[in-house]
Amino acid sequence: MRLITHTDFDGVVCAVLISSCEEVDDIIFLDPATIQKRKMKITDNDILSDLPYHPKCGLWFDHHLSSKLKEGEKFEGEWAPKKSAARVVYDYYENSYLEKYKEMVEWADKIDSGEITKEEALLPAGWRLLSETLESDAEKKVDDAYRRKVIEWLKVGEGVEGILGKEEVKKRAEAALLDLQDYFGKVKEFGRMEGSVAYLDIRGMEKFPHGNNYLIYLAFPNAKVSMKVYDDRTDKEIVNVSVGQNAFNRISKVNIGALMKEYGGGGHPVVGGTHLKRIDADGKIKEILGRLKE
Ligand SMILES: [Mn+2]
Structure with a gap:
């Protein structure tokens, strides 16, 4: 199959x-x-x-x-x-x-x-680091061939440390760690608080580094939720929205997956996302932001 x-x-x-x-x-x-x-x-x-x-x-x-x-x-x-x-x-x-x-x-x-510590968010190691190499930037094409290789290594019983020691993986891991530091700095620079929401809009910023969804809560520790808006890489008519509850301080009562479903997306109670048509994205983003503010 x-x-x-x-x-x-x-x-x-x-x-x-x-x-x-x-x-x-x-x-x-x-x-x-x-x-x-x-x-x-x-x-x-x-x-x-x-x-x-x-x-x-x-x-x-x-x-x-x-x-x-x-x-x-x-x-x-x-x-x-x-x-x-x-x-x-x-x-x-x-x-x-x-x-x-x-x-x-x-x-x-x-x-x-999202049960990871603040240290693991910024400086991942072991399984977390391997996961970063698999999920890093779409632009750099974390190619399916690499994912298939990792699957094979895991199946033949190579431990996570053994896999991380391979030259190809090492390179990807180092790049992923640099990306995270770079991303963290840029999130602090371009993000802002909108009420209780840490809001990051990177539409039009093609060179924005790749990072994980936790760093925004390190940059804005008082946020109850975060909302990130970014261009779809393959469809110019689409704007993506990712929303999450503060992974280190879960006090938000918003069911994010349910809210995203209303806008054509989905997810879990604590994290979700949707894809909006670019022509009416601004209005919808404002609406979502309004409903996220508590
Ligand atoms: Mn899953």
């Missing part, structure tokens, strides 16, 4: 687990919007993981609240509101062969649900 998984660390871990239990002959990496917009032909030969449901797929694993199906709707696979899609897959197969991936799945839980 063909496995279609998310472009992030959780998606990669799903691929390790699923391809250990199913006959997978091809792995491709997609973002949720491509599935949502039905931009790709999906058949019952496809397995989807950490991505929204597609009615034509053969097997589906996800944990995003926004992709939960209506009661009684039948599908093969599993949806559960767990910390990572990897956890959903791991529990679904209940396969003792997968036990060697226990630690990796625990890290998928931590990373995907």
